[in-house]
Amino acid sequence: MSQQQGQTSKENMLAPYRVLDLTDDKGFLCGKLLADLGADVIKVEKPGGDKSRNTGPFYHNIPHPEKSLSWFAYNTGKRGITLNIESGDGQEIFRRLVEKADFVIESFPPGYMDGLGLGYSALSEINPRIIMTSITPFGQDGPYKDYRTSDLVSSAMGGLIYILGEPDRAPVRISSPQAYLFGGVGGAGASLVALWYRHIAGEGQHVDVSIQECVLWSTYYEIPYWGERKLYKRAGNWAPRMEIVYRALFPCRDGYINYRAYGGAMFGPGQANLVKAMDDEGMDVGNLKDVNWRERGIENTPQADIDHFEGKVRQYFKQHTKAELLELSMKWNFMLSPVNTVKDVVAYSQLEERGFWAEIEHPELKDTISYPGFYFKSSAVPQRVKKRAPLIGENNEEIYAQELGFSRQELAILKQNNVI
């Protein structure tokens, strides 16, 4: 613990800990989650600011390093300093910071920190309790360790996109970057595992997180299918189950609905209720009323019966909006989900009811912005997303002058020499 041993805070779960966050966009979410949990996370950027500050979209569409929305999104709660760790003075300052830190998180290419004399073995000599977490595309070792990546490439090599898309076109990614976020949240969990070990053993360790492996955890069927020597392939919105195919997407009056005529113990009872709902509106449901859907899984229903049922569902959904169908599903107890647009998600009442959105002030923009808020409710220590992402070098004065005790004169020298 960086401050007095054993000191606790009722306010924040990870309050006693300090994190030095050297990551780029491959690891932002890791530090953000630790910061939202109350750790003192110091984002260390190179002088002039991190390159990912130039990533759009931007606040009010103004391209500016202080206005990147992905920077905003994934750096909340952190303090920010600038430091050139490639310079000797910068390395000296970094070592001093490590003395009082609990975690260093970084996402440089493997070997880069070692090359600067700031690898785990060097840092652990300064502070044996330090936990160093490296979040990299493929991990610290292995034949691909030096490979370059992007969200698209990591999503491809982690197996996520092979299963997405339609058979007549290329596999397709999710349009908003996902891969590094798996690395970030995986890195946060792994760092805390090392913290737990530190409680037991009294020493830190090096945590090696592979983004590829993190993404792989999202692919589900692909791995078990190949366990049976079957390729799980993309099929658009058609889902194969045994020899039967069924639809996942149905148009409704103002968009689409995700529904599956899956039957069996999980989906069957709801399916029967959906038939009742159709019947209630005077639709001709014929003998569908008599089917025992719980007994009738998709795999023992003839394709023609599935098609017939889906035809009725299509007809029913066409008469209603997404909002109406969601309400009907609650009333009659059947399962579906509207395919929400971004606007729908922002307007979704459940999130508001639970106080999900966090109002974060941006004094320099003279604005307050609603952010996705903290992601769980704790009975012991209510957590929240507390403050906006740091500006470039925003906390230099606090850290360098007040904490490390540099004089104005020394700070000016460091600034002039592009160290901070």
Add this chain to the structure above:
Amino acid sequence: MGPVTAKFLGDLGARVVKVETQRRPDESRAFVPFRDGVSGFNRSLSFAHYNSSKYGICLNLNHPKGPEIFKRLVAWSDIVIETHRPGTMGRWGLQYEELKKVKPDIIMVSHTMQGQTGSMANQPVHGILFQAQLGFPHLTGWQDREPIVPPTPYSDFIAPFFVFVAIMAALDYRQRTGEGQFIDISQSEASLHFLAPVLLDYIVNGHGQSRIGNRDSFLCPHGVYRCQGEDRWCAISVVDDEEWKSFCRVLGYPKWKDDNRFATIWQRKRNEDELDKLIEEWTLNLTAEEVMKGMQAGGVAAGVVENGEDLLDKDPQLKYRHHFRELAHTEIGTYKCEVPPFRLSKTPIDITMPPPCLGEHTEYVCTKILGMSDDEFVKLSGEGVFG
């Protein structure tokens, strides 16, 4: 949506007891594929994949004595994770307040689709459907076509990572303060952090993003290109003009590289369709692996669009890092199981325990962990508590 979190804990060395009943086994025991295509609760590879390193017991919480036995397990535990619909644990008398009486510093995690509160908390829905409500399909697919619903419950695999973070933070808090806690975690609220910039773009700019295929709003070329062989593809992203030069070098300086159409990022963006066609003419003559290796050697990000076979049997990186471990299971035989996606230098992961057959460890857990006498166990069994 629950099993991954506890699998991670088990793989890392925690003793995890999975509680099911004979009448209602874990739903994923019925998920395809089954070993050799023969169905059975102990034969699902999907279930197997997410449940290594766990003991399995059957305990009927609807039996009058069920909750009492459960509480004896709680007294032994550090963490309880459950994913029932809100209110279910309470109906068994097993809500946090009650568990706390048995184990004052217990950490109880309720992981549900939409949390314990709010008017939609009880929406009847499964992850395979619910991901649509969070916006993922709207943002997946081609501009000129309908949204693509991922064939997997995508958000079911985001949330466990967040739950894992919450649990580890709660353990640390307990270590320092002696206090447990109740954690109400909503899959929606966790997963929406994966769309945060998109949400902010709408909130501050009024811009509702939609699906754009494999394009990137700011980079070009940026796509997935068909290669030699059946359904083989390589993803390529070029991040700046410098990499564009490298990219052209890897392609052997094609005639069109100096075309006005492609000289700058602006021009490439304007003529992206044409450029993609020209790139694919090149990739079609090579294997996906050749394209990847060539690009990477030239300093350009590129990667094979890996399928199940690539991931499990071919990818040399995953092999090198032992991401898959072979486990032997009594009914399935041997199969390959993933480990958590990180390595700790001083505490390596070593998984040895295959997923439990339904009720496999009921007796073991009752007699060895809970210290029941054989007589008591037999008596309770006879009463159907472990049904």
